[in-house]
Amino acid sequence: MNKIYRIVEKRKIWYAISIIVIAIGIFTMATKGLEFGLDFKGGTVIEINLGQNFNKPDVDKVIKKYSNDFQSNKVEKTHISIKSANLSNDDVSGIVKDIKAKYSKSNITNQESIGASIGQEARINAIKAIVIAIVAMFIYIAIRFEFSFGMAAIIGLIHNILIMLSIYAILRVSIDSSFIAAALTVIGYSVHDTIVVFDRIRENQKYMRREESGVIADASLTQTMARSINTVLTVVITLVSVYILVPSVRNFSEPILIGIISGCYSSICIASPTWVLIKNRMKKRKKLKISSDTEN
Structure with missing residues (x-):
């Protein structure tokens, strides 16, 4: 051997x-x-269609104005999914508004709240x-x-x-x-x-x-x-x-x-x-x- x-x-x-x-x-x-991520501690999930290809870091800069604790994923070429435990409805509206100002064709396609329980x-x-x-x-x-x-x-x-x-x-x-x-x-x-x-x-x-x-x-x-x-x-x-x-x-x-x-x-x-x-x-x-x- x-x-x-x-x-x-x-x-x-x-x-x-x-x-x-x-x-x-x-x-x-x-x-x-x-x-723990959003799935385990609750929070808000939103998905935005920007209507065009985009640079994810640029969008993250917009989100950081409203939350420092978030996860974002580029879905396909034109969509971004955002998860955060501390986004209020006003914050979501602000994010969508700021993104729309940068990407005129953008619109929110989904918003979901996950409870702590x-x-x-x-x-x-x-x-x-x-x-x-x-x-x-x-x-x-x-x-x-x-x-x-x-x-x-x-x-x-x-x-x-x-x-x-x-x-x-x-x-x-x-x-x-x-x-x-x-x-x-x-x-x-x-x-x-x-x-x-x-x-x-x-x-x-x-x-x-x-x-x-x-x-x-x-x-x-x-x-x-x-x-x-x-x-x-x-x-x-x-x-x-x-x-x-x-x-x-x-x-x-x-x-x-x-x-x-x-x-x-x-x-x-x-x-x-x-x-x-x-x-x-x-x-x-x-x-x-x-x-x-x-x-x-």
């Missing part, structure tokens, strides 16, 4: 990196909280969706493989979600429905990547029965690492291109980009070493039980 990467032996380094990032994120969340309900439903997805993944992996694989995969998934939340908290990026959709997408993608590694571990267990779990995991990671990294790189290149060239979907592509990178790191450096720890713990308990039964 070719050279084997000693990933499991260095698990303390990988765990330390993740713990530092998550600890900073939790501290930020505890002291400053998370920045609806935003709170959306938050609760988002959390439920993530929890259900994680539990379903655990059941699937536990049935397809075994309990230790399921537990390791769940720890990896929770790690990914915490990393995404921590980075958003540290960078003060707002969390909205796009983040939740991206998080669920990342959960499915990262589990697929983890399953590829676990499937190789299961196969190698048949041919490396006398080897320790750490050696089997390292061999399996070495065999699958190139595939995992190459797959992630192709996805990252695509997402970066979308992020740069399609600003209207940045709220969706940004968390996916973070999650995909975190998911690859998790599959290699978190899930597999965690499986080794769980597997070794289960073996010790089994030996203690056999020893106890023998003495009795």
Whole structure:
């Protein structure tokens, strides 16, 4: 066999990196909280048809006269969508009037208010969706493989979600429905990547029965690492291109980009070493039980 990467032996380094990032994120969340988008805290959504192609920064300057806390997205070539938690009806009228003075053919095509209670309900439903997805993944992996694989995969998934939340908290990026959709997408993608590694571990267990779990995991990671990294790189290149060239979907592509990178790191450096720890713990308990039964 070719050279084997000693990933499991260095698990303390990988765990330390993740713990530092998550600890900073939790501290930020505890002291400053998370920045929630309009979907989760309520506010006003307006869409304006400018009647012609336009420069988005110019329109943003107009909006900033009325609100410093807003999100704007260029929709197609002639429409702009504006979201803000603190726009009054007078502010909306002022924005439309100022934009119309600059773009004579412009007119408001949609205005919608989202109440705080609806935003709170959306938050609760988002959390439920993530929890259900994680539990379903655990059941699937536990049935397809075994309990230790399921537990390791769940720890990896929770790690990914915490990393995404921590980075958003540290960078003060707002969390909205796009983040939740991206998080669920990342959960499915990262589990697929983890399953590829676990499937190789299961196969190698048949041919490396006398080897320790750490050696089997390292061999399996070495065999699958190139595939995992190459797959992630192709996805990252695509997402970066979308992020740069399609600003209207940045709220969706940004968390996916973070999650995909975190998911690859998790599959290699978190899930597999965690499986080794769980597997070794289960073996010790089994030996203690056999020893106890023998003495009795």
